[in-house]
Amino acid sequence: MKNREHLLRIIQHHKLSHAYLFHGEAGAGKLETARWFAKALQCGAQGGEPCGTCRSCLQADGGNHPDILFLRPEKPATIGVDDIRDQINNEMGIKPYSSAYKIFIIDGAERMTVQAQNALLKTLEEPPSYGILILLTENADIFLPTIRSRCVILNFDPAPEEERMRRNPEWQEMKEHCGGVLERIGSMSLEQVYDAGKEISQYKDQIDRYLDFMLQWYRDDLLRKERGEASHCSYRKISKNITAIEEARTRIRSNGNIDLALEMMLFAIKEKESSW
Numbered sequence: 001m002k003n004r005e006h007l008l009r010i011i012q013h014h015k016l017s018h019a020y021l022f023h024g025e026a027g028a029g030k031l032e033t034a035r036w037f038a039k040a041l042q043c044g045a046q047g048g049e050p051c052g053t054c055r056s057c058l059q060a061d062g063g064n065h066p067d068i069l070f071l072r073p074e075k076p077a078t079i080g081v082d083d084i085r086d087q088i089n090n091e092m093g094i095k096p097y098s099s100a101y102k103i104f105i106i107d108g109a110e111r112m113t114v115q116a117q118n119a120l121l122k123t124l125e126e127p128p129s130y131g132i133l134i135l136l137t138e139n140a141d142i143f144l145p146t147i148r149s150r151c152v153i154l155n156f157d158p159a160p161e162e163e164r165m166r167r168n169p170e171w172q173e174m175k176e177h178c179g180g181v182l183e184r185i186g187s188m189s190l191e192q193v194y195d196a197g198k199e200i201s202q203y204k205d206q207i208d209r210y211l212d213f214m215l216q217w218y219r220d221d222l223l224r225k226e227r228g229e230a231s232h233c234s235y236r237k238i239s240k241n242i243t244a245i246e247e248a249r250t251r252i253r254s255n256g257n258i259d260l261a262l263e264m265m266l267f268a269i270k271e272k273e274s275s276w
């Protein structure tokens with residue numbers, strides 16, 4: 001919450017920067033805060049909080065705001081120099097369609113190659129007056145010092161798990177569902193995997209959160225391994241499964257076909273879990 005208050009003050013006092021770096025663990029609220037910040041900036045309602053009812057706010061909620069853009073890399077695992085040139089540098093030169101700002105959000109920004117970071121520097125060095133970049137990352141250390149020095153850095157504390165759960169029984173249910181699916185997926189029939197995908201897509205309003213729970217499940221498995229306890233699968237499988245989950249997230253963000261993305265993810269995990 002302290003970050004939102006900070007951002008709210010930035011808006012109220014017109015002390016905007018051109019680049020922000022949100023740093024913190026998965027589930028710490030970076031993406032939600034970035035969406036809220038972008039929406040608040042574009043809404044322009046008095047007081048700084050987004051009104052939630054104007055055309056701009058509705059577009060932001062619907063994920064189709066023409067001046068709030070999410071970088072969608074060609075390959076899910078890395079953000080390459082072409083992704084930055086095509087989707088940021090070139091686009092940044094075009095004025096906003098309907099709002100005061102043109103806002104670019106790069107989630108998983110640690111995926112940027114060094115060349116991509118150098119390309120991004122061009123925009124960071126000479127941003128147009130309307131341009132705002134928000135980088136989200138779990139690891140700020142990988143960025144070039146020249147990138148970091150041009151960003152306002154906000155650290156996000158990991159939300160205390162139990163507190164979050166208490167406040168949100170639906171998350172508890174999702175987490176249990178997620179554990180149930182991943183526990184059993186290796187022994188599921190193809191039809192059961194298909195059905196599991198259908199069940200998960202019922203959480204589509206909170207699909208990012210669901211995918212976070214899946215990642216958390218595998219991270220916990222890694223921790224168990226490191227402590228020498230019994231775990232569900234090998235390092236290689238865990239890392240492949242994490243990639244499959246991240247790919248699903250990217251697919252959902254880029255084309256929005258949740259059912260298909262979930263099926264592809266579950267079948268990829270199933271394939272790994274069923275083989276040794």
Ligand SMILES: [Zn+2]
Pocket residue numbers: 043044045050051052053054055056057058
């Ligand atoms: Zn509004």
